[in-house]
Amino acid sequence: MPQASIGIIGGSGLYKMDALKDIEEVQVQTPFGSPSDALILGTLEGTRVAFLARHGRNHALLPSELPFRANIYAMKQLGVEYLISASAVGSLKAEAKPLDMVVPDQFIDRTKNRISTFFGEGIVAHITFGDPICQNLAAVLTDAIASLNLPEVTLHRSGTYVCMEGPAFSTKAESNLYRSWGATVIGMTNLPEAKLAREAEIAYATLALVTDYDCWHPDHDSVTVEMVIGNLLRNAVNAQKVIQETVRRLSENPPPSEAHSALKYAILTQLDKAPAATKEKLGLLLQKYF
Ligand SMILES: CSC[C@H]1O[C@H](OP(=O)(O)O)[C@H](O)[C@@H]1O
Numbered sequence: 509m510p511q512a513s514i515g516i517i518g519g520s521g522l523y524k525m526d527a528l529k530d531i532e533e534v535q536v537q538t539p540f541g542s543p544s545d546a547l548i549l550g551t552l553e554g555t556r557v558a559f560l561a562r563h564g565r566n567h568a569l570l571p572s573e574l575p576f577r578a579n580i581y582a583m584k585q586l587g588v589e590y591l592i593s594a595s596a597v598g599s600l601k602a603e604a605k606p607l608d609m610v611v612p613d614q615f616i617d618r619t620k621n622r623i624s625t626f627f628g629e630g631i632v633a634h635i636t637f638g639d640p641i642c643q644n645l646a647a648v649l650t651d652a653i654a655s656l657n658l659p660e661v662t663l664h665r666s667g668t669y670v671c672m673e674g675p676a677f678s679t680k681a682e683s684n685l686y687r688s689w690g691a692t693v694i695g696m697t698n699l700p701e702a703k704l705a706r707e708a709e710i711a712y713a714t715l716a717l718v719t720d721y722d723c724w725h726p727d728h729d730s731v732t733v734e735m736v737i738g739n740l741l742r743n744a745v746n747a748q749k750v751i752q753e754t755v756r757r758l759s760e761n762p763p764p765s766e767a768h769s770a771l772k773y774a775i776l777t778q779l780d781k782a783p784a785a786t787k788e789k790l791g792l793l794l795q796k797y798f
């Protein structure tokens with residue numbers, strides 16, 4: 509299996525990374541099925557990275573259909589230690605305008621139908637998740653964004669991302685409820701990924717690209733896919749610059765991450781007495797604790 513220490517998951521509008529060199533397309537199989545698409549390994553800033561189009565390169569998977577476990581497990585199989593997610597989001601605050609970038613530090617879970625753990629079937633673990641984003645990785649990401657001085661883009665260094673089920677966008681009552689909770693942005697994908705990445709001991713951070721004001725803003729039309737894609741395509745060039753600069757900084761100075769030892773005190777089951785089949789299935793996550 510080829511290896512890459514940095515993973516990138518591209519969301520709506522970001523289906524490839526133009527700057528990747530020496531590309532290798534890898535069909536990864538995992539104990540949790542196939543990922544959303546082939547993983548694209550390539551060299552960026554002298555480092556091997558693994559890129560995955562979250563909804564597939566043809567955007568054929570709904571948020572509720574995403575094979576989150578296979579996607580994260582595939583990254584683990586490739587040796588990924590830092591995972592950057594680029595995602596389209598709606599803004600729940602006037603000051604976060606379309607084309608802005610938010611690096612969230614918190615999530616609120618409004619999903620209904622997602623499998624967000626690798627555990628079960630005889631092995632129980634409870635990860636610590638008070639700080640769901642790796643703050644050291646987020647700091648590298650925010651510093652990279654700030655260093656680029658991108659025109660028209662305001663950086664928001666923190667914020668709360670509401671993860672809803674979808675696929676329909678929110679009602680105005682829901683949108684205003686999330687605003688009353690103080691949330692900053694809304695999307696449909698990043699929370700299950702963040703949970704699974706933590707269980708897989710991969711540092712995870714989100715580059716949230718604002719595409720719309722959802723439906724709460726009296727002076728803006730309610731969100732449409734046309735609006736989202738239009739703005740995200742405008743953002744895609746900037747997002748790729750940010751990812752490239754982040755990869756450069758990470759390769760030069762990979763930060764420590766608490767995520768890298770997230771399972772140390774999380775596993776309650778005595779592994780020597782756990783079912784062999786589950787131990788084998790989770791082998792890659794558990795091997796250092798056997
Ligand atoms: C195309 S609008 C809704 C869609 O966009 C976001 O996707 P991603 O997080 O993968 O960039 C949002 O979560 C929805 O899946």
Ligand SMILES: Nc1ncnc2[nH]cnc12
Nearest residue numbers: 596597598694695722731
């Ligand atoms: N307004 C919105 N709600 C949920 N997901 C989104 N992705 C982009 N804009 C969104």
